[in-house]
Amino acid sequence: MSVKLTVVLLLSIALTSIVGTIIPQNQNPADYFRAYGEFLYRLFDVLNIFDMYHSWWFQFLLVLLTMNIFVCSIDRLSATWKIVFAKNPSFNLSRFRNLSQKETFSGNHPLTELKKRYEPFISKHFGYTKVEETDKGLCIFAEKWRWTRLGVYTVHLSVILLLLGGLIGSIFGFQGYVNIPEGETVDSIRTFPNGKIRSLGFEIKCNDFNVSFYDNGAPKEYRSSLTIFEKGRPVYTKDIIVNDPMKYKGYSIFQSSYGKMAPEANPKKAATFEMPSDGITLNFTSRQSGKTYKIKTVIGKPVDIPEGLGKFVLLEYRKSAEFIGQNIGEACIGILTPKGGKPVEILLPLHFPNFDRMRKGRVFISVDAQAPEKFNPGSNPAERYYTGLQVTKDPGVFVVYAGFIVMIIGCFITFFMSHQRVCIEIIKGKTKSKVIVSGTANKNKMGMHQKVKKLSDQLADLTNGS
Amino acid sequence: MNSSNLLSITTFIYGAAAFFYLAHWVFKKDLLGRLGTWTAIIGAAGNIAGFILRWVESYQMGIGHVPLSNMYESLVFFSGTLVIIYLIIERKTQNSIIGAFATPIAFLAMAYASMSPNISDRIQPLIPALKSNWLIAHVITCFLGYAAFAIAFGLCIMYLVKQRDVQGTSSLLSSFPKAIVLDELNHQMIMFGFLFLSIGIITGAVWANSAWGSYWSWDPKETWSLITWFIYATLLHARMMRGWYGKRIAYLSIIGFMAVLFTYFGVNLLPGLHSYGSV
Numbered sequence: 229m230s231v232k233l234t235v236v237l238l239l240s241i242a243l244t245s246i247v248g249t250i251i252p253q254n255q256n257p258a259d260y261f262r263a264y265g266e267f268l269y270r271l272f273d274v275l276n277i278f279d280m281y282h283s284w285w286f287q288f289l290l291v292l293l294t295m296n297i298f299v300c301s302i303d304r305l306s307a308t309w310k311i312v313f314a315k316n317p318s319f320n321l322s323r324f325r326n327l328s329q330k331e332t333f334s335g336n337h338p339l340t341e342l343k344k345r346y347e348p349f350i351s352k353h354f355g356y357t358k359v360e361e362t363d364k365g366l367c368i369f370a371e372k373w374r375w376t377r378l379g380v381y382t383v384h385l386s387v388i389l390l391l392l393g394g395l396i397g398s399i400f401g402f403q404g405y406v407n408i409p410e411g412e413t414v415d416s417i418r419t420f421p422n423g424k425i426r427s428l429g430f431e432i433k434c435n436d437f438n439v440s441f442y443d444n445g446a447p448k449e450y451r452s453s454l455t456i457f458e459k460g461r462p463v464y465t466k467d468i469i470v471n472d473p474m475k476y477k478g479y480s481i482f483q484s485s486y487g488k489m490a491p492e493a494n495p496k497k498a499a500t501f502e503m504p505s506d507g508i509t510l511n512f513t514s515r516q517s518g519k520t521y522k523i524k525t526v527i528g529k530p531v532d533i534p535e536g537l538g539k540f541v542l543l544e545y546r547k548s549a550e551f552i553g554q555n556i557g558e559a560c561i562g563i564l565t566p567k568g569g570k571p572v573e574i575l576l577p578l579h580f581p582n583f584d585r586m587r588k589g590r591v592f593i594s595v596d597a598q599a600p601e602k603f604n605p606g607s608n609p610a611e612r613y614y615t616g617l618q619v620t621k622d623p624g625v626f627v628v629y630a631g632f633i634v635m636i637i638g639c640f641i642t643f644f645m646s647h648q649r650v651c652i653e654i655i656k657g658k659t660k661s662k663v664i665v666s667g668t669a670n671k672n673k674m675g676m677h678q679k680v681k682k683l684s685d686q687l688a689d690l691t692n693g694s
Numbered sequence: 695m696n697s698s699n700l701l702s703i704t705t706f707i708y709g710a711a712a713f714f715y716l717a718h719w720v721f722k723k724d725l726l727g728r729l730g731t732w733t734a735i736i737g738a739a740g741n742i743a744g745f746i747l748r749w750v751e752s753y754q755m756g757i758g759h760v761p762l763s764n765m766y767e768s769l770v771f772f773s774g775t776l777v778i779i780y781l782i783i784e785r786k787t788q789n790s791i792i793g794a795f796a797t798p799i800a801f802l803a804m805a806y807a808s809m810s811p812n813i814s815d816r817i818q819p820l821i822p823a824l825k826s827n828w829l830i831a832h833v834i835t836c837f838l839g840y841a842a843f844a845i846a847f848g849l850c851i852m853y854l855v856k857q858r859d860v861q862g863t864s865s866l867l868s869s870f871p872k873a874i875v876l877d878e879l880n881h882q883m884i885m886f887g888f889l890f891l892s893i894g895i896i897t898g899a900v901w902a903n904s905a906w907g908s909y910w911s912w913d914p915k916e917t918w919s920l921i922t923w924f925i926y927a928t929l930l931h932a933r934m935m936r937g938w939y940g941k942r943i944a945y946l947s948i949i950g951f952m953a954v955l956f957t958y959f960g961v962n963l964l965p966g967l968h969s970y971g972s973v
């Protein structure tokens with residue numbers, strides 16, 4: 229555990245990371261096999277190269293790096309702690325006297341007068357000052373920013389926070405995705421990358437999805453209006469766009485993709501389509517009386533038609549039905565059994581309400597006009613979209629963000645602030661006093677030299693001004 | 695005049711500044727150095743004006759956004775920051791030789807942005823993922839960092855050339871700042887660059903998290919910026935803990951800058967998602 233190990237680890241992580249940027253990660257095994265051949269494929273597979281950033285050996289390097297930081301920092305911290313929190317900072321006059329770069333000027337005032345002038349000025353600019361008598365006169369010591377010696381440890385702490393946050397995220401968090409057709413509701417998602425289904429504990433409904441484009445055809449905005457339902461009750465509605473996700477109960481819901489629903493003429497899709505659970509409303513119009521009866525029914529439930537016109541059973545709903553070779557779109561199919569007659573199969577296309585009139589029976593049946601809405605929420609069936617959402621939960625994000633902030637502050641302290649100490653020695657002369665200004669810092673010695681010069685100029689002004 | 699014209703002219707002004715600085719270095723005429731400085735200042739002014747004009751133009755087109763959204767715009771920003779940082783250093787050190795190594799980088803970056811057939815200088819509307827204030831912060835901080843690393847790179851080249859001439863016989867090198875000054879300046883630039891690279895990676899992570907729900911996904915660009923960060927972190931530890939300085943630090947700094955270049959230009963050359971046919 230040392231800087232040597234740190235350097236070795238930093239460089240080996242840097243070098244091995246390159247591999248994962250050259251070999252694309254998490255692709256289809258078959259593609260790898262084709263690209264690299266059997267031998268390399270097996271080798272890479274054993275070494276987890278195809279998902280190397282999550283491989284045991286890469287994670288091991290990361291953990292080792294963090295442990296190394298931790299151990300080294302704790303080790304050093306105790307010594308630094310003693311320095312930083314010393315009650316009475318000690319100054320070593322001979323150390324200042326031995327500095328090679330000192331600023332010197334002379335003043336026309338006696339020692340006590342200079343002390344009186346300097347002291348308030350120095351204590352204004354430094355956090356701690358102390359005056360000591362010396363063999364040749366007196367000495368004002370001052371220092372500031374002692375605590376910045378802890379800056380390095382905050383940087384290292386931030387690295388630990390980042391790894392910790394990442395760890396929390398990978399253990400307790402997950403990423404998933406779900407596609408929701410407009411108007412529909414989901415209560416579970418598929419997780420990435422293993423594709424398992426995960427229940428959310430609440431429901432997400434996509435009220436609406438819109439995509440807009442610039443004149444040049446580039447996409448301008450993807451917008452989904454979402455509502456969260458808890459036990460069937462809407463609790464939260466928000467429009468999400470890329471870069472402005474929805475947050476709910478620790479989940480974040482992102483706009484990630486979209487698409488058009490499969491075309492209507494896809495029989496496979498149609499087969500999976502289900503009836504609305506609350507049933508649909510049918511219109512029964514008697515030829516004799518001209519009266520229309522609205523009756524709500526569900527598949528399989530026989531309906532007694534008023535005026536003794538017989539029985540009707542709804543059999544199925546088809547997304548895409550055909551009539552003499554013609555696609556007539558969505559339709560319901562049922563069996564009508566007139567009183568004392570033979571059962572006939574009845575086709576009820578949703579988009580052609582007058583279709584059944586052609587049969588010229590004693591009763592004419594149609595699907596009530598609002599029913600299509602139920603089958604096909606949204607409006608125009610050709611324009612129906614689904615929104616692709618990414619749903620994530622990462623309880624480690626707060627730790628990571630805390631790490632980010634600590635890192636920025638820590639780097640600033642470490643690089644641009646230093647523990648500065650100055651010594652202003654005033655030497656009693658016969659008529660004049662001689663003033664020697666010197667200073668040290670634990671970092672950026674050159675910059676400190678400039679500061680000492682400036683301080684000396686300011687003190688000279690104080691000395692020889694009125 | 696539109697912003698593209700103005701920025702093309704800026705490219706030539708940077709070229710002229712680089713020329714004056716180089717001439718100043720070779721012929722040791724103070725006048726040339728002053729010319730270089732003034733040309734660089736004019737170039738920086740043109741650069742800033744071009745940046746602002748482009749910003750205004752995008753609003754006139756009805757697709758207003760800060761011009762930091764593509765390769766062209768980021769290179770323009772990079773060159774501007776590089777020259778401004780350099781001018782500050784020049785003022786602080788009172789030495790305009792460094793200009794002979796810094797301004798050519800700005801000139802090359804601008805020339806590449808203007809002339810490369812792969813880079814379009816058209817103002818394009820922002821696609822949804824790019825509409826984020828985090829992205830603006832990300833680009834600004836990254837390029838501040840890159841500009842500092844570029845100057846550090848120039849300083850390292852100067853250092854390496856300078857320190858070979860132990861006797862100080864070469865008249866070309868006599869006007870260089872002292873080797874320890876170069877070394878210290880290099881270190882300052884690296885600390886400055888490292889701070890901004892860190893902020894750049896962090897703001898990028900926050901952006902990714904708000905756009906895609908994951909702050910780190912090990913994509914090649916992210917990974918390469920991390921590699922760059924690790925190289926400079928190694929350098930800092932070697933210097934602060936092992937007392938490395940001079941040549942070894944200069945080499946590390948050069949490797950670091952190569953990683954910067956690769957992060958920015960090279961990553962696009964890596965095999966992408968679609969290089970295996972049907973993925």
Ligand code: HEM
Pocket residue numbers: 229230231234293294296297300301303304380383384387638639642643927930931934935
């Ligand atoms: C992944 C990142 C890092 C690792 C693994 C790491 C690790 C270490 C280790 C092991 C030490 C030596 C402890 C010892 O031997 O006593 C050290 C010291 C140090 N590190 Fe880091 N560090 C990292 C990031 C940073 C960063 C980003 C900075 C810059 C701001 C930094 C600044 C320092 C400094 C200044 C020291 C000297 C500390 C002292 O004088 O006590 N480190 N680091």
